[in-house]
Amino acid sequence: MSDILTYGIVILLLGQALWRIPSALRGHVRERSLWGAFAVLAGAWLMRTDLGKHAVEGLGVDDLAALLKHCLTVAGMCVLLRYIAAVYRGGAVGGASSRRGRVTVAAQRYGVVAAVLVIAAMAAVFLLALDRGPVPEDSHFTDRYAGEPGLALYMALFYGYCGAVITLCGYQWAGAARGAVRRTLRTGLTLMAVGVAVGALYAVVRAVYATLVAVHPVSDSSARMQETVTDSLLYASFLFWALGVIAPATQAAVNRWRAYEMLAGLHPLWRDLALTAPDLVRQAPSRLLPGHPVASRLNTVRDLVSHDASPQIRLARYVTEIRDVIHAMRRRAPDALYRTALELAESEGYAGQDAEAVAQAYWIMAARLNMRAPVREPGVPAEFPSTGEDFFSEEVPWLLRVREAYTRADPAIAGEVLEDSRASA
16 A cells, blocks of 8 residues: 555656646746756655665665665755745745745755755765665665664754754745635645644654664564554655645646636637738637648647647737727728627527627628628728626626627628618618
8 A cells, every 4th residue: 555655646746747847947946946846756755666776776785775765855855945935035925034034045045055964964874874785675764774873863864854844844834824815825835734744743753763763673563553653644744745736736727727618619709800800810820731621620729729828828819819800890890780780689589698799799790791892991990899898707708608609690691781781881
């Protein structure tokens, strides 16, 4: 069971590291530090697995996987501390001038030097003060060196540094959780604070146990019970922390998914309008493989995922370009076009906002036909109701409603609407 949990944590940490590569490449210290913490800690956990142990055992240093695991963990704690300091420098609540910010920045300034010294001291103790030999199967680090004074020093260095860093992290995250406004952020910070609290308890228990066994070895049953308890604390600590880091990102993932849904809904309308006035759009619609059976879906996917940094930015561009093309068509459309389209919608049994959505859909379709042979030179814009001023709460839902009516509209009827409006002009 413990092996499954270990591999699960490795996969979780590696997945986060891989997912954050783009932001690390584009971002600054904060983004790179968080990515580095995930990558380094994933390596530390990998050294707990048979895969990691077999990968380094051929280097000729007995128990090297244990040393690498501990050194990588210290490095991961150092990078995590750097991330928290970067958050305060980057404008967290109170900033670097607040008491929490000053404490964190000062700790990070000396934490890097301390981490280097701790790793060097641990390596010296490991190589010179521990009686190492071939590693037995299913044995634990503290049990292998029980009765050796060097074990107490080695573990004091390791757990002293890690315990200090995670205690500081818990202090910062618990305080930030109380002031968080967004529920997902508050949940994430709370989980992270709980995780490091459990981690601090783990560090204390392990440090005390390592000191005891360095003086006097314990029985096999006591050793197994200690390993079971501390391993459970360690797994719980990392799972809480990793889930806490992921929690705020779930809102971003939900927002991206919703943006893609709205993009997919607006795409048919945007594409037709973009093809009507290609000079008014930043990126023309994709037109790969014309006539091919899969061309429509391929081009839709390409339009939805390319040219912009995020789906939210792409959605804003779609809405802006839809608005711009409609405005350009209004300058050439018959003045009576919207009134004629609204009368048609009402005659079909629509009322209220349903009638307005259908009328706007017919207006857009008829105005596109008009652009082939405009009824007048560009001038005063023809009547067309506003789609709302608040982007997410009004304009996008309304345009989606218009697009739904647009896909049902009959081009032949739209042509009749255009002719009727021209006749009444």
